[in-house]
Amino acid sequence: GGIITQTPKFLIGQEGQKLTLKCQQNFNHDTMYWYRQDSGKGLRLIYYSITENDLQKGDLSEGYDASREKKSSFSLTVTSAQKNEMAVFLCASRPRGRAEQFFGPGTRLTVL
Amino acid sequence: TQTVSQSDAHVTVFEGDSVELRCNYSYGGSIYLSWYIQHHGRGLQFLLKYYSGNPVVQGVNGFEAEFSKSDSSFHLRKASVHWSDSAVYFCAVSADYAQGLTFGLGTRVSVFP
Numbered sequence: 001g002g003i004i005t006q007t008p009k010f011l012i013g014q015e016g017q018k019l020t021l022k023c024q025q026n027f028n029h030d031t032m033y034w035y036r037q038d039s040g041k042g043l044r045l046i047y048y049s050i051t052e053n054d055l056q057k058g059d060l061s062e063g064y065d066a067s068r069e070k071k072s073s074f075s076l077t078v079t080s081a082q083k084n085e086m087a088v089f090l091c092a093s094r095p096r097g098r099a100e101q102f103f104g105p106g107t108r109l110t111v112l
Numbered sequence: 113t114q115t116v117s118q119s120d121a122h123v124t125v126f127e128g129d130s131v132e133l134r135c136n137y138s139y140g141g142s143i144y145l146s147w148y149i150q151h152h153g154r155g156l157q158f159l160l161k162y163y164s165g166n167p168v169v170q171g172v173n174g175f176e177a178e179f180s181k182s183d184s185s186f187h188l189r190k191a192s193v194h195w196s197d198s199a200v201y202f203c204a205v206s207a208d209y210a211q212g213l214t215f216g217l218g219t220r221v222s223v224f225p
Contacts, residue, residue, distance in 0.1 A: 094210075105153075
């Protein structure tokens with residue numbers, strides 16, 4: 001088995017601040033994803049990466065940057081945090097040739 | 113563009129009852145359909161998926177789902193729920209699963225003893 005680790009678990013930021021969320025997986029999966037989960041809005045795709053150094057924009061990429069430094073890690077940066085923003089950011093990975101995704105526990109963001 | 117809708121925001125059942133969670137999608141071509149479960153404060157866990165073949169698919173923990181092309185639906189069912197089934201259930205679709213999933217808004221299931 002494997003695991004997806006997301007750090008930090010809770011992130012509190014200030015308006016306008018640049019904030020970085022990290023995701024690590026030891027499944028050796030090729031593809032990784034970042035989703036944003038808002039209350040009442042389900043999950044929306046921000047970025048995904050098919051392999052190391054690859055980045056693909058999702059529907060919600062504006063306001064975010066991503067980085068796939070190596071196969072096992074995928075970082076997401078909020079370029080300028082919005083006041084009163086609250087959401088959970090979920091990282092996922094997917095094995096080659098299979099549809100199901102494996103999710104991390106999430107990072108809960110609060111912007112004051 | 114594919115869309116997915118889950119008509120029930122919240123379902124309340126008693127332990128031992130059956131439950132059906134509805135999922136309808138819109139897309140003109142072949143599509144991957146799946147269900148995920150999210151327990152409070154945790155990430156999503158995969159339950160089952162369908163792409164082709166037998167329209168009734170079995171998943172973990174006694175869950176099954178049935179695909180209907182005519183209804184554009186992929187409803188999830190369980191014959192006898194347990195308190196541990198209390199969670200939020202998400203239906204997800206994708207025309208190309210490599211490019212990520214489109215999720216419904218989720219159905220919260222509350223199981224009472």
